[in-house]
Amino acid sequence: MERQKLRIGIIGLGIISDAHVEGAAAMAEIATVTAVCDIDETKASTVAQRFGATVYTDYRRLLDEAEVDLVDIILPHNLHYPVAMYALERGKHVLLEKPLTIDPAEGLALIERARAMGVQFSVAENTRFVTAYVEAEKLLRAHALGDIYQIRTLIAGSEVERLKNPHPWKAKKIGSGGGVLMDAAPHTFYLLKWLFGEVATLQAFHSQLVPASEVEDNAIVIGRMASGATFTLQFTFTAESPWTERLEIYGTTGALIIDQIANPPAIVYRGTEDFYGTPLAGVPYDPVHWKYNSILDETKDFIQTVWDSGVPKVDPADAHYGLLMIEKAYVSARSGQPIAFAELAKSGE
Numbered sequence: 441m442e443r444q445k446l447r448i449g450i451i452g453l454g455i456i457s458d459a460h461v462e463g464a465a466a467m468a469e470i471a472t473v474t475a476v477c478d479i480d481e482t483k484a485s486t487v488a489q490r491f492g493a494t495v496y497t498d499y500r501r502l503l504d505e506a507e508v509d510l511v512d513i514i515l516p517h518n519l520h521y522p523v524a525m526y527a528l529e530r531g532k533h534v535l536l537e538k539p540l541t542i543d544p545a546e547g548l549a550l551i552e553r554a555r556a557m558g559v560q561f562s563v564a565e566n567t568r569f570v571t572a573y574v575e576a577e578k579l580l581r582a583h584a585l586g587d588i589y590q591i592r593t594l595i596a597g598s599e600v601e602r603l604k605n606p607h608p609w610k611a612k613k614i615g616s617g618g619g620v621l622m623d624a625a626p627h628t629f630y631l632l633k634w635l636f637g638e639v640a641t642l643q644a645f646h647s648q649l650v651p652a653s654e655v656e657d658n659a660i661v662i663g664r665m666a667s668g669a670t671f672t673l674q675f676t677f678t679a680e681s682p683w684t685e686r687l688e689i690y691g692t693t694g695a696l697i698i699d700q701i702a703n704p705p706a707i708v709y710r711g712t713e714d715f716y717g718t719p720l721a722g723v724p725y726d727p728v729h730w731k732y733n734s735i736l737d738e739t740k741d742f743i744q745t746v747w748d749s750g751v752p753k754v755d756p757a758d759a760h761y762g763l764l765m766i767e768k769a770y771v772s773a774r775s776g777q778p779i780a781f782a783e784l785a786k787s788g789e
């Protein structure tokens with residue numbers, strides 16, 4: 441007998457949902473979208489028509505009534521916890537957009553509930569699927585840059601319009617849980633944990649250039665990894681450039697510089713005389729689609745993982761770790777003090 445396809449519910453059909461919807465559509469051999477939900481019924485209807493899915497404007501009704509095995513949640517940050525918890529409690533597999541939650545304790549509660557229910561749960565952390573980072577991981581695992589001494593990252597783009605014209609949640613603390621740190625730093629702390637391990641110390645600084653909003657729009661976090669490497673992480677919502685991410689890794693035998701809007705986007709350098717470097721193989725120049733494609737791939741991967749009863753590539757525990765770093769970065773920015781994690785663990789804070 442032919443196996444029944446996975447039935448997918450998509451909740452939240454805003455700006456970034458396109459890549460999730462296309463990801464689900466691309467898995468038509470094993471999955472089908474049966475229900476969609478947005479408080480904006482027009483948005484929900486448009487997507488529903490494409491799949492012949494049922495339209496909901498209340499996520500509770502979707503989760504109580506619709507026949508769905510897997511839900512993809514793409515909502516404002518303050519809704520991540522209640523909606524994901526509601527879905528997990530009803531035994532659904534859940535893919536949840538970043539950040540895991542606003543409050544780390546709630547993030548942990550989701551992870552525990554998923555475990556207790558025996559369902560698959562992952563955070564849509566597209567970083568894990570960005571081609572340049574996947575190739576960087578191969579270099580690092582092969583120790584091809586030697587011991588790593590310094591790491592620099594940047595996430596830059598503009599949210600000025602959404603911050604200025606009071607967006608329903610982006611510019612509001614209650615909806616977003618914070619500004620550029622809460623929004624962008626989950627990607628970077630995930631990247632650090634995935635490629636370099638744990639953070640030992642950090643100190644953060646943030647500022648707000650768009651007065652109409654309630655949240656910080658620029659931030660810098662500096663610190664040291666447990667490995668000894670130092671790091672500088674920069675985040676801006678006020679860069680009038682295409683959205684980009686930079687990653688610079690400096691090791692004892694070489695350096696790798698990635699910038700998604702540079703051409704080529706990833707170059708390996710071998711020493712001070714290697715002026716032109718060597719483009720990192722397998723990383724296409726695609727300033728328009730690099731992020732979209734990574735979100736598409738993460739969605740496809742999660743659906744396939746549920747189908748195969750496998751283990752999702754993004755462990756939500758790593759997203760939770762990032763959230764703890766963000767929480768401490770806010771504490772540091774407010775107090776003006778650095779934070780050392782080994783000492784925190786010892787003191788039980």
Ligand SMILES: NC(=O)c1ccc[n+]([C@@H]2O[C@H](COP(=O)([O-])OP(=O)(O)OC[C@H]3O[C@@H](n4cnc5c(N)ncnc54)[C@H](O)[C@@H]3O)[C@@H](O)[C@H]2O)c1
Nearest residue numbers: 452453454455456457477478479480514515516537538566
């Ligand atoms: N991985 C990435 O690179 C990336 C990029 C952008 C956004 N995101 C994340 O995706 C999520 C959504 O971001 P966005 O930019 O698409 O936001 P958005 O505001 O464009 O979309 C949110 C959608 O949720 C709907 N909504 C709000 N409350 C609802 C409710 N109670 N029930 C059902 N629908 C509701 C809104 O009508 C809207 O369509 C956020 O968590 C954000 O951080 C991730």
